[in-house]
Amino acid sequence: MATVIVVTSGKGGVGKTTTSASFAAGLALSGAKTAVIDFDVGLRNLDLIMGCERRVVFDLINVIQGEAKLRQALIRDKRVENLYTLAASQTRDKDALTREGIGAVLEELAEEFEYVVCDSPAGIEKGALLALYYADHAVVVTNPEISSVRDSDRILGVLASRSRRAEQGDTPVKEHLLLTRYDPARVSTGEMLKVGDVEEILAIPLLGVIPESEVVLRCSNLGQPVILEEKSNAAQAYRDAVARFLGQEVEMKFLEQERKGLLRRWFRGAA
Amino acid sequence: MSITSFFRSRRKDKQSAETARDRLQIVLAHERMSVNGDDFLPRLQREIMAVVVRYVDIDPSQAVVKLEKDGDLSTLEIEVTLPKADSLGVQRVAS
Numbered sequence: 001m002a003t004v005i006v007v008t009s010g011k012g013g014v015g016k017t018t019t020s021a022s023f024a025a026g027l028a029l030s031g032a033k034t035a036v037i038d039f040d041v042g043l044r045n046l047d048l049i050m051g052c053e054r055r056v057v058f059d060l061i062n063v064i065q066g067e068a069k070l071r072q073a074l075i076r077d078k079r080v081e082n083l084y085t086l087a088a089s090q091t092r093d094k095d096a097l098t099r100e101g102i103g104a105v106l107e108e109l110a111e112e113f114e115y116v117v118c119d120s121p122a123g124i125e126k127g128a129l130l131a132l133y134y135a136d137h138a139v140v141v142t143n144p145e146i147s148s149v150r151d152s153d154r155i156l157g158v159l160a161s162r163s164r165r166a167e168q169g170d171t172p173v174k175e176h177l178l179l180t181r182y183d184p185a186r187v188s189t190g191e192m193l194k195v196g197d198v199e200e201i202l203a204i205p206l207l208g209v210i211p212e213s214e215v216v217l218r219c220s221n222l223g224q225p226v227i228l229e230e231k232s233n234a235a236q237a238y239r240d241a242v243a244r245f246l247g248q249e250v251e252m253k254f255l256e257q258e259r260k261g262l263l264r265r266w267f268r269g270a271a
Numbered sequence: 272m273s274i275t276s277f278f279r280s281r282r283k284d285k286q287s288a289e290t291a292r293d294r295l296q297i298v299l300a301h302e303r304m305s306v307n308g309d310d311f312l313p314r315l316q317r318e319i320m321a322v323v324v325r326y327v328d329i330d331p332s333q334a335v336v337k338l339e340k341d342g343d344l345s346t347l348e349i350e351v352t353l354p355k356a357d358s359l360g361v362q363r364v365a366s
């Protein structure tokens with residue numbers, strides 16, 4: 001049986017798609033066959049972030065409606081072995097997504113894949129509910145910002161009541177906090193919530209802290225998961241988060257402001 | 272970081288923005304093409320397969336339809352795996 005991981009947040013624009021791409025790539029790099037699915041029907045973006053937008057022919061809804069075979073719709077990554085992307089439909093209606101349809105797709109994926117990463121749309125409507133329904137694990141992407149933390153709390157409530165595991169009285173979905181766009185400099189001046197504060201408020205285990213990084217924009221320009229970037233703090237933080245997910249013990253990095261010389265501080269932003 | 276690597280990294284960023292612009296132009300040109308909001312590929316595949324199976328006994332699930340988009344050029348690629356020559360022969364005798 002494949003392990004289903006939903007990347008969710010409630011709030012939009014916090015880094016779910018960025019995280020889904022890097023997390024899936026990280027799992028695939030560990031040697032596990034991994035598929036990442038975009039659930040954002042009508043507003044697909046994962047294909048751009050994975051850099052496979054020109055190779056999308058069939059999408060999740062085509063597969064659900066029997067218009068294409070799953071293997072025709074899975075796009076094999078050109079850089080990372082064992083990594084496949086399943087795009088969302090850009091033209092269909094959300095109503096074409098059904099719980100049964102997704103269940104069937106996940107079941108078929110489970111024959112071959114070890115991990116399935118579900119990139120959730122924002123909100124707590126149908127698309128987001130379906131993305132999390134079959135989850136075994138939830139990576140709750142949160143920014144150190146008041147409304148993001150509140151929305152994450154809300155989505156934790158939804159996970160605890162409306163996932164399949166909740167409905168069937170199984171062991172609950174395993175929740176992981178991933179704090180993204182963390183800026184230690186602003187934390188140290190008291191402008192931004194501390195990681196400890198967010199952890200305490202949401203009261204779920206911390207999987208990782210991804211620093212705010214300029215590399216993220218460059219990677220999305222290029223269509224490449226951040227985790228593949230060699231020398232970047234954000235990439236290292238994603239690699240560590242994946243390692244922790246896989247059971248390794250890795251200390252948290254990039255929680256403190258990097259000490260910069262005067263010259264480096266002047267050129268801050270170029271790094 | 273040295274001044275030169277500072278400028279180098281700036282240049283790298285500019286290049287990545289150019290890549291982003293090019294990728295967007297291509298993907299949006301194709302998305303706008305189907306303004307009626309209908310993705311025609313599944314229908315196209317079904318209709319092509321309906322014609323092919325009239326002539327050759329194939330498994331429709333073995334067909335692959337691909338649309339490759341490259342700048343202002345799109346190619347439609349249809350790949351149909353035909354049965355082995357001998358089974359094709361048997362087919363001919365039977366029909």
Ligand SMILES: Nc1ncnc2c1ncn2[C@@H]1O[C@H](COP(=O)(O)OP(=O)(O)O)[C@@H](O)[C@H]1O
Nearest residue numbers: 012013014015016017018181211212213216217
């Ligand atoms: N660690 C980060 N540092 C800087 N920018 C980030 C980071 N993570 C995400 N972003 C940016 O935030 C925006 C939203 O990210 P995205 O992954 O699309 O969020 P979501 O899928 O939750 O809507 C994007 O512009 C992305 O480049």
Ligand SMILES: [Mg+2]
Nearest residue numbers: 016017045120
């Ligand atoms: Mg997204």
